[in-house]
Each structure stands twice: as structure tokens, then as C-alpha cells.
Amino acid sequence: MPRPRFEHVGLTVSDLDRMVAFFTEMLGFELKARLQPFDPGAVAGITGVGGAVVAEIAYVAKGDTTFELLQYREPAPTRSPLRPCDPGYMHWLVIVDGFAEGVALAAGYGFASTSEPYLIAAGPNAGKFGTYLRHPDGFSLEVIGPPPR
Numbered sequence: 001m002p003r004p005r006f007e008h009v010g011l012t013v014s015d016l017d018r019m020v021a022f023f024t025e026m027l028g029f030e031l032k033a034r035l036q037p038f039d040p041g042a043v044a045g046i047t048g049v050g051g052a053v054v055a056e057i058a059y060v061a062k063g064d065t066t067f068e069l070l071q072y073r074e075p076a077p078t079r080s081p082l083r084p085c086d087p088g089y090m091h092w093l094v095i096v097d098g099f100a101e102g103v104a105l106a107a108g109y110g111f112a113s114t115s116e117p118y119l120i121a122a123g124p125n126a127g128k129f130g131t132y133l134r135h136p137d138g139f140s141l142e143v144i145g146p147p148p149r
Contacts, residue, residue, distance in 0.1 A: 008059070008066040010068040011067055011070070013069050013137050014071065015071070016069055020060060022109040022110075023067060029062040030061055032059040033057075033059045035057055036055070036056055036057070052072060053072065054072050055072065056070075057070050079136075080137075080138030084140065090139055091140035092140075092142065093144065095145065096144070098145055099143065099144075099146060101145075102145050106133050109135075110136055111134065112136075113131060113134075114132045114133065115132055117129040119147070120144070125144050127147075129145060131143055
């Protein structure tokens with residue numbers, strides 16, 4: 001039997017335009033497609049969420065990594081109460097050339113600090129700052145970069 005192949009990471013967002021801009025402008029992904037679901041009933045059927053309706057989907061890719069960004073129309077969303085220590089929580093790491101500039105850039109896409117910048121004392125990132133930034137949709141961006149010169 002052939003080995004399964006990884007296809008994409010799906011991410012539910014509240015503002016598709018803003019997240020497409022984040023991935024393409026800040027992270028350098030390419031917008032591959034923007035579309036409405038071909039089979040509207042598939043969303044509720046596959047997810048098991050009765051009455052679920054996706055308004056629009058966008059696919060962004062960089063190299064072998066693809067994100068499927070989904071903006072639902074129904075049902076009304078709830079916010080994730082997960083903390084970084086809770087199973088199921090997720091984050092992405094971006095390495096930036098300037099820590100403060102990277103944090104400010106991410107803030108323009110809705111990310112907000114959840115901790116003070118931390119000066120990393122040991123390991124491959126020793127001497128750099130790191131922090132988590134939380135998006136209103138519930139996921140986090142870890143930013144690591146050098147201190148200001």
C-alpha cells in the first residue's frame with residue numbers, strides 16, 4: 001500500500017482577505033486559488049458540523065507547504081480558549097531579521113503580544129528575542145529575532 005502524502009493544513013479564519021494578505025505579504029506565500037466550495041454539502045458531511053457552510057476558500061503555498069484558509073458563513077463562530085500548554089493548540093514560528101520590526105509587522109495583520117519579549121539564554125537561538133503573538137482567531141505566531149542594534 002502506498003504511503004499517504006501530506007496535502008495541506010486547513011485553517012479556519014474570520015477574515016479571509018486579511019489572512020491571505022498575511023500569508024502572501026508577510027510570509028511570501030503565493031495565492032494559488034480562491035473559490036467557493038464545489039459541493040456545499042461536503043463541508044457539513046466531512047466535518048460533522050451540522051449546517052456548516054463555507055463562504056470561501058483560499059489556497060496559499062510556498063514550496064511544499066500549502067494552507068487551506070476557510071471562512072465559514074454558518075454556524076456562528078466561537079473563540080478558542082486553548083492555551084499554549086493545552087493539547088490541540090497550534091502555533092507557527094517565523095524567524096525575522098529584526099525582532100521589533102517583525103512583531104510590528106505581524107501586529108498589522110491582527111496579531112497581539114501575549115508575553116513580554118524573552119531574551120533566549122541558551123541553544124541555537126541564544127542571544128535572540130522570542131515571543132508569542134495571538135491572533136483573534138485563536139492561533140499564535142512565535143517570533144524569534146535579534147535584538148535592535
